[in-house]
Amino acid sequence: MSGIASSFPKGVLFDLDGTLLDSAPDFVATVNVMRADRGRGPIALDALRPHVSKGARAMTAAAFADVDPAERDGWIPEFLEVYRRELGRHGGLFDGVATMLERLEAAGTPWGIVTNKPEGLAAALMPLLGWEQRCAVLIGGDTLPVRKPHPLPLTVAAERLGVAAADCVYVGDDERDIEAARAAGMASIVALWGYRLPDDAPEAWGGDVLVEHPDHLHAADAWPSRP
Template identity: 45%
Template structure:
């Protein structure tokens, strides 16, 4: 069931990164396929990789090399994947269509926006810089900034604190069940980015989000529909 947070004035929007704010799948798939070629395996079609990108390097290695690798071999491949990816993490990555307008509109309305991701900081910081967003975002919380990661709510609560906002005035937008779980546990409004990396086996309708958005621009309409107007002082 969706959370029962009362409508309020939305003062902050927090975004997941991969599959929500930015389309990172081409660069992630390219890194995986380079790793496969290094290991005498043919490249995988992009369609076989895309919907697993939100689950990070562990998922990439499982897609590329299977689930039955010895632990040492798995970790060696994962480290090599991260080396390859970090060397070209913004070659093809862009904001999802319409997201640039969304960010500009939030800024024009005085609504703070930030990023909360499980992606490690050594990848997120240069990626956000390459997208030209470092100075614009109110916060950037990476997966290794705190001991906990999503679905634990700690990183979202930390982001709200960095924005100097009560969690109840924030919404969190993501494309994975852990995003919605974390947002609900943090007492935030939760929204599903249906344009993200959601494979056919997942059931977003069971995640309990407050709503599902079809495209980034829908966020602005959702905020308008779910915010109470800010009271203005009486001149009487």
């Protein structure tokens, strides 16, 4: 079990899409290019948004629900190529994230990103967000042989931060994030402001703290700590 911190954690790791970055508009633009190329009308943002944290296959499935899954899976390289063109053009940080990161930095807490997004795509966002020097570590879905919910990306990220895993907190909006944190021995925060399907039950994921908005993480005592 975790306790309540009296200071900010020694290290913080974040998921990217749905946690720091509201990237759903970029993904909607991506699938709508693909739909237009196939003579279809656009999909609404609200129809795709819940699927974003589930990855490219889930988003493609939502956008082309009537297409055979094997055929859809063959479109993933196209999805990633179109997304590369739309990257960072439509989305932005969730409200409160910028201040949250500034508070961590002011406290001397290094922070980094562990995402299942391909590392090259995640790295391409860093200069667009002004994070090239601020993000202390970036682990993508293809950086290592495994990805979340396996704990290895989180433990490697903690090592690169120079902080023990037990002294890190991981923040994410998907059940895989919380499962990975638990397996890595990290305290975890469920980012309720992120992307979820209607039948998701984040209160059952086993996170240490559930947080409604990034503003709530501007104070040190909102963060969990391991005893």
